[in-house]
Amino acid sequence: MDPCRAKPKFMMITNMTTGTLITIDSFPSDYVDPRPVQIWLPSDYNPDKKYAVLYMQDGQMLFDSTNSWNGQSWKVGETISRLLGEKKIMDVIVVGISNNGWYRNAEYFPEAILDSMPPSLRDRIVHEWLADKPLADNYLKFITGELKPYVDNHYSTYTDREHTFIMGASMGGLIASYALCRYPEIFRGGGCLSTHWPLLNPVSDESELLTRVPPYYLGYLTAHLPDPSSHLFYFDHGTEGLDTLYAPFQEAIDQVMRQKGYNEKNWISRVCPGDDHTERSWAKRLEVPLLFLLN
Numbered sequence: 001m002d003p004c005r006a007k008p009k010f011m012m013i014t015n016m017t018t019g020t021l022i023t024i025d026s027f028p029s030d031y032v033d034p035r036p037v038q039i040w041l042p043s044d045y046n047p048d049k050k051y052a053v054l055y056m057q058d059g060q061m062l063f064d065s066t067n068s069w070n071g072q073s074w075k076v077g078e079t080i081s082r083l084l085g086e087k088k089i090m091d092v093i094v095v096g097i098s099n100n101g102w103y104r105n106a107e108y109f110p111e112a113i114l115d116s117m118p119p120s121l122r123d124r125i126v127h128e129w130l131a132d133k134p135l136a137d138n139y140l141k142f143i144t145g146e147l148k149p150y151v152d153n154h155y156s157t158y159t160d161r162e163h164t165f166i167m168g169a170s171m172g173g174l175i176a177s178y179a180l181c182r183y184p185e186i187f188r189g190g191g192c193l194s195t196h197w198p199l200l201n202p203v204s205d206e207s208e209l210l211t212r213v214p215p216y217y218l219g220y221l222t223a224h225l226p227d228p229s230s231h232l233f234y235f236d237h238g239t240e241g242l243d244t245l246y247a248p249f250q251e252a253i254d255q256v257m258r259q260k261g262y263n264e265k266n267w268i269s270r271v272c273p274g275d276d277h278t279e280r281s282w283a284k285r286l287e288v289p290l291l292f293l294l295n
Contacts, residue, residue: 018077019043021063029146031138032107037147038063038096039155040077042084045093047156052092052163052294055143057108057172059096061279072279079286089294090163095151097143099172105129105201108171110178111136113216121212129200140179144186161230165293167191169282170242171201173235174217180231181224189232191289193282194242194275197249203242214249221256228261234268234289238275247271268292 014021020041026034038059045051056062062076076094083089100107111134114122126132143166152159166187168176173195180190198204199213235253237246254269270288275281 016063016077017043018081020045021077027147027150029142031142031146032135033100033103035100036060036098038098039151040080040094040096041155042081042091042093049091050156050158050163052090052165053095053148053151053157054092054294055095055097055147055164055166057097057099057166057168057175059098062094062096073283074279074286075283076286079283080290083287083290083294089290092294093151093155093157095147097147103131103133103135105171106131106133106135107139108168108175109134109136109199110174110217110220112178112182113220116216116219125200125213136175136178137182139175140182143179144183148186161186161188163188165189165191167193167289167293169193169279170196170277174199177221177233180226180233181221184226184231188230189234189293191234191293192236193234193285193289194237194246194277195235195250196242197246197253203245214252218252218256221253222260225256225260225262228263228266232266232293233257233262234292236268236270236272236285236288238272238277238281240274241276241278243275243277 011025012023014023022039024037027037028034036059040063062074064073080092080094084091109130114126114134126134151157164187166176166179167190173192176190177192177195180187197214198210199217200209204210235250237243237250250269257267272285275285
């Protein structure tokens with residue numbers, strides 16, 4: 001399939017007060033199952049200008065709370081519109097990629113670490129948490145090899161690394177960090193909110209797995225973090241709900257970031273007191289990673 005000539009089954013254009021939302025009902029792929037993709041354009045979108053692109057995970061939760069499962073959203077359009085109006089960020093469009101339900105964990109779990117695990121542990125994770133189908137590498141091939149060419153072909157974008165970003169929360173934060181390590185030539189920066197460092201979702205009740213599995217990704221990051229002189233990482237977590245698990249893992253990640261030469265110019269790690277593991281909390285603090293990545 002030529003991604004630049006992809007023929008979506010259905011496309012809907014919604015004019016919002018914050019911009020225009022283009023919904024592709026079923027974006028085709030040779031790598032993963034088709035899924036909805038939403039492309040948000042600012043209200044003053046002009047094809048004579050060039051725009052950075054922010055790719056975001058869990059697209060069905062980004063723009064419209066009336067269509068989300070829990071009645072919440074990230075309020076992406078509202079926040080970016082305000083920051084653009086205040087001239088605090090570069091011109092940008094947003095590509096929201098819907099998760100695939102049953103295979104969400106399989107697409108967001110950093111697949112490369114499976115090969116470094118003992119076979120018994122690897123097989124258990126693949127069967128019990130990844131629906132027998134690790135898909136993260138194919139998911140990133142879909143974004144980089146099919147979706148990005150389509151977006152760049154159909155909209156007025158900067159196609160280079162300096163203007164290409166990726167963001168997500170929870171397991172979506174994991175895949176955003178993995179994308180920067182896997183494709184450092186494509187993505188300049190990643191926003192990883194409430195990153196699900198335990199890796200297993202839902203979190204296993206077995207403490208032994210909570211101590212055995214995360215170090216494999218810590219080792220992967222240690223070996224594969226991109227050059228800090230050309231990349232940006234944003235991490236945060238709250239202090240309530242599921243986010244209460246994350247502090248010790250984030251501290252270990254932060255130590256690796258420092259060892260690899262990251263500093264306040266190219267890396268942020270924040271604790272957000274009172275925030276929990278919800279779109280409401282991520283919406284409240286969304287402007288922080290946007291200001292950092294899109295300055």
